Amino acid sequence: MLQIFLVTLPFFALIAAGYAAARGAVLPLAAIPGLNTFVLYFALPCMLFRFGAGSPIGQLLDGGVALVWGVCALALVGATVAFGRNERIGWNDASFGALVAAFPNTGFMGVPLLIAILGSQAASPLIITIAFDMIVTSSLCIALSRLDSADGHGASRAIRQALRGILQNPMPWAIVLGGLVSASRLALPGPLDRTIAMLADAASPVALFTIGAVLARSALLAREHRASGVVASAMGSGAEAAREAPLRDVLPVVAVKLVVHPLLVYGAARCAIALGVNLGASALAAIVLVAALPSASNVSMLAERFGADNGRIARIILWTTVAAFFSFPLAVKLFRG
Template sequence: MLQIFLVTVPFFALIAAGYAAARGGLLPLAAIPGLNAFVLYFALPCMLFRFGARAPIGQLLDGGVALVWCLSALIVVGATVALSRHGRIGWNDAAFGALVAAFPNTGFMGVPLLVAILGAQAASTTIITMAFDMVVTSSLCIALSRLDGADGHGAAKALRQALRGIFQNPMPWSILLGVLASATRFTFSGPIERTVAMLAEAASPVALFTIGAVLARSAVLAREHRASAAVAQALGSAAGRSPPSQAALADVLPVVAIKLLAHPLLVWALAHGVRALGVPLGGPALVAMVLAAALPSASNVSMLAERFGADDGRIARIILWTTVAAFFSFPLAAGWLGQGVSTPSL
């Protein structure tokens, strides 16, 4: 267990550093979109391409991994929506709560962390899960979020918007190009290879630092919103108006529990179930999937929630709580699954 903590602590320390820098004002909030752009459009695509290009093509087309992850994502989304929808929470907020429960932070955090713990063979499994969540899980939840609208075509319109966003996202394309490079055994040479390698090596530290900065920005904006709400309450109380309330713990903690506890346990159970039915699924892939599910929620879901008019404050709190709690829960999950797994040192 101590060995696993020694691997995971630097990852969470970089997140904490980004949080402290943004919360303390050392990193201006206006600079965070620039960090996001560097990670999303330059560093992470290069890292994903390199992992994909170096992985055997059979690992990148593992049907057992895709089946288990698909079933688990659909169950988590359906269960979270069913448990969340009530008087305060409609389809929009319930759908984004389901997305944040089913979509782990595999891109910014999962690939480098799982490779550090399990070795390079974990990259292909993690890439499969990430590609599915970016294409299928996100599109499904965005479509569900539109069911609140009076327009009967709202879900179809949202689905088209989600698909447009996927085509504009460089990460799925970098994964696809990596798969093609693996299949054709294509490699860059000379300065191009070194440039791609330098960007890929920058992905992990900058992405982790950016996660912390994004979480701090959400906290700062929430603090400003509460201050504005207090002023609005003082000014509007005479008129009988009340300011919007902060997301209740009852609307946050169940989703946190689903993400960090129910999701990895469900993946573990489904993986053993499909193996019992004869579906080929290797032990290393099973471990990588369960640990991917045990990761905190994807940090970009709060931006999606804001874009589609959902309660982004609630989503930001879920992401923050899962990230803090995962500092303890993730090493426990890795230690539980790590019997017989060699943990490389950094």
């Protein structure tokens, strides 16, 4: 167990460093979008491209991994929405609650962390889960979030927006290009290959540092909203004070993400193997540990864009990230095999 902590500690330390830098104003909040852009559009696509290009094309088309991960993601979204809706939480907030429960932080955190723990053979299952979550899980939850609309155009408009976002996201294209290079067995020119390698090597530290900065920004903005709400209320303006999401709307989703999700994936994978689905031990360990990761930080940006309770979503992301410092090493010990 101590060895596992020693492997995971630097990754969480980088997240903590980013959090401390943003909270202490060493890193200006205005700089965070630039870090996000660098990771999302340059470093991380290069990392995914290299993993895709270096993996046999058969591994990138692993139907067993896609089947197990997809079934679990859809089941988790359906169950979380069904049990999450109540008098306080409508379709919009319930749908983004389901997305934050089903969408792990695979790109920014999972890829470097699981490659360090499991080795390069984990790259192909990781790529499959990233592609499914970006294309299917996100689009489904965004479409469900529009069901609060009075007419049927809200869901269709959300689907179009989600598809547009997928087309503009460089990560799926990096995966596709890497797969094409793998299938064709092309060799990139030396200078281009070294440039891609340098950007890929920068992905892990910058992405982890950025996660911490994003979490700190969410906490700072929530504090500012609460303060402004108190001032507005004291002035008698009639403005409603900013309300922090109650724990009963946060903790169940945190438990679903860090406990239910990995157990569900493990159980589904074992059932699939018993039914004859070809799923190797390394792929099984990879997808279970992906499910044990904290929630993806970009769900907060999506929630804000579509008018959901972003304070609740940001709080869930923060809690899952902090709790994962303890829960993820335990998951590695239990499921790595």
